[in-house]
Amino acid sequence: MYRDMIPQEIVHDLVQRADIVALIGERVPLKQRGRHHVGRCPFHQDHTPSFTVTREKGLFYCFGCGAGGNVLKFLMLFENLGFTEAVERLAERLGVVLPRDVGREAASPHRERHLAILRLARDFYRACLGDPRTGAAAREYLARRGVSAETQARFQLGYAPVGPDGLLKFLQERGFGPEEMECLGLVSRTAGGRYQDYFRDRVIFPIWDHRGNVVGFGARVLEGREGPKYLNSRESEVFRKGHTVYGLHLAVDGIRRAGHAVVVEGYMDAIAAHQCGACNVVASMGTSLTREQGRLLARYTREVVIAYDGDAAGTAGVLRGLDLLQELGLEVRVIGLPPGEDPDGVLRTRGLEGWQQLAQEAKSLLEFKLEVAMAGGRPRTIPGKLAVLRQVLPNVARAGSAVAREEHVKLLARELDLSWETIADELKQLRRNDWLFPDKDSKTDYNMITEYDGRGKAEAGLLRLLLDHPGYLDTVRESLGEDFFAYPVHRRIFDEMVVCYGQPGELAHLVLERLAEPAEQDAFLRLLMCDVPGDPEALLLDYMRTIRRGLEREARLKILDRLRRAEEQGDLQAVRSTLTDLQRLLATKGGVRDGRTAERVDREGQEARYPHLRRNHGLPAKC
16 A cells, blocks of 8 residues: 555665575574575464575565565565565665655555544543543453453553543643544534544443554443443544454464464454463454455465354354455364354353364364255255255365365265265356356465466466566567467466566566465466576477467367357358368468478477577476
8 A cells, every 4th residue: 555655666675685585584494495495484384394485586485375475575474564664674674774754654644643543542541441430340340251450451451431521632632633533433523513522431442453553442331331232433544344353463473373363253252362362363343254354364374263153153244254265265164152152251161272172173164154054954855955055065166175175075965965976066067157256366266276287387387487588578479479378367477577577676576566466476476486497498489389289279179169160050151261261270280291290390480480599309397
């Protein structure tokens, strides 16, 4: 959001000057392996080293969880910093003095002022909770809920007094106007136009963004008082509920240690978990998880465990949120709490050990959805079984590996009393439908392609080669044109390479900055972690030849399809015309002529067009 406020030349200079291996090596033990350094990933529970750092490119990538980027991205993830903060931290490390106006949020001149108001409001509520007389009822409530003084301080809990304008006067005395407070949801206006405090006689829960800035408040009514049980700050310039995960900045270290995040519904559930020692717990502040909340969680983990109240867990809103998490490439599990129980109660009765046992026994997303779908009993009719399959097969199709999909198919066959082949056939039919993967942010949209066919390997190899030798771009475009990729993610990367070629800076970093989607970034970083496996000029010829063969095969299949349709329609003129096109294509492609194979003709044709490229007698190497 704030990248445009820092001159790109400053950012590029800092990134190029930084020794990414040294910086990461101070935080993660690394061992050199050839041209790369490897270690255990700090962003997920990594049992075997899957975290790779390359000094040559100034990039890191984890083959386990997909985290990757340049040195700034590492600082943002590891130290929970925003982009501007990461730039400032790197500049300080390198001894670079930034211009005074760098990092100022010029596009949002009121943001810092609003954050200052919210910090003062938090301090006011904290002081009221600690006041011997004013906060007595709130302290008694928290004591009954088992919240210790230490936990109250950690979560900055407070109390909004009964009076109508305590906070209003407090902030006015410090130079802030009621209009500013109103837009942040701290005060409201009566019918007569008089300002008054919005929260009154309530326990206050500050809400933070992922950097730890107070952006809003939740407020619970005291027992025996009238009014809604919970109130939240209205949405504002700094607070959007659907873009915020409660307690995330306090849970980052716990999430990394545990290898997963646990998401509960409410403030008290998260607070009780941290007090018991389960410090990887955050709250969604409601049961309908949003895509933006999922993206925030995906910065720190690839596995999310849901622990909602037993009464709410199977609702349509919860299920939509779970599907969104899976679409974002996260592994999702669900803790099955009995109806009437909530995480706060479970933690108080069973303690940390019992809670951890529940987390270990959490159901997979498929198991949970299957349980919900068959809550009324196992279906015995064909329509009933089809209805269950419609609910759960999309989750099977989005599973992250072939092994997981096969196990899911076996489970469905067992539970629905159908054959393995029947479920597999239904899955194949579903995967052919366009609606299955509508979310372009999903990692499965590109399927995190790791096993290519021959053409896919040639495309990936060509892109990797061009990153090191961008001077070949003109040769490739002259030979293959602009639109020759079979894989959309490869086409996207190539288009950005064409745009960035010739601009100042490292081509790989320029392209990475322009790839906005996580799946695109992941595919690109995977490419960068591969080495160019041989003579560049020879590889270029091989890759282009393989791609050209794929294009010719596509053209041949299209002509044969036209021929079939013309024959079915009895259109002799179209048949003759199509046969002529086919003969022309085959003649161009080449057969056995003068003792030369088609491959030799193709190779000699390329060398005639590009005499500056040498011949290669090998095959494209695998990345």
